[in-house]
Amino acid sequence: MTNPLIHELFQKTRYLSYEVNKTLKDYNLYSSQWSVLNCVYRHNEMTLTQIWKYLNVEAPTITRTVNRLAVLGWLDIKAGKDRREKIVRLSAKALETFPSIENSMNIFENEMISDLSQEDQQLLMELLKKINKE
């Protein structure tokens, strides 16, 4: 991008996603798959629509990722009372492995922001939230 700030933001995110994928490789997971697992875990169960709204991506992205995670045995899918919707939960195997992955991710993320003090983090968060179309 022309603006150095926006350029840096894109660079850093690419770098982060690259490093996250390396961390998750031990579990045969990709960063986007982890995002889905993590938010489903925290909500206990979610419909596809809840997932894509939460993660701020489009519906087809989640359809695909959730199906892959189901095939790989990480997620269980069941029909809702409303027969249009699908309800997603972590499988028994996923629940068992989850704490270990979470731990690896915590270590990784703490390493990534180890140069940022508590105030730095707070500040960075506020500054990021200011990026927006008027």
Place this chain on the structure above:
Amino acid sequence: MTNPLIHELFQKTRYLSYEVNKTLKDYNLYSSQWSVLNCVYRHNEMTLTQIWKYLNVEAPTITRTVNRLAVLGWLDIKAGKDRREKIVRLSAKALETFPSIENSMNIFENEMISDLSQEDQQLLMELLKKINKE
């Protein structure tokens, strides 16, 4: 991601890239194509290796994007003295259109960071640069 800061970073970048694509739609360009055009323009001419090292992506990404841009008439490709390398320049048509795209992008980027003061921008840049593996 587990960490809210990293989560926010990913969200914001997705949002930015989405908005950049909307801005560039008038020119039938995608944000990554613009990144390539912009850096080639600023360097006058570049080899593929110079481009991917500058943009911090892998070689195959640039091979593909540059070829597409050549087919679309934005880039001219010629062989270098070293016959392994390819040298890339903006086409006459691209040079003609460039200022107008650049202008649209400047307006867009300024809108995006309009809530950030000069110091905010400086600070944000410094904080972003602190994100790194130790």
Place this chain on the structure above:
DNA sequence: AACTAAAACTTAGCTAGTTAAATAATTTGT
């Protein structure tokens, strides 16, 4: 009750990032 609109999800097809492995040209080392 029947027609229409909306919601949840899917399918297909595009760009763009990645890795792994291949090819061709140039450098290096002996």
Place this chain on the structure above:
DNA sequence: ACAAATTATTTAACTAGCTAAGTTTTAGTT
């Protein structure tokens, strides 16, 4: 001078964003 290593680029195959257009089910309107 020749074999081996390195460098530049490419190809194929994977994940992951997106849009546009489809199906099925539910909700709303008349």
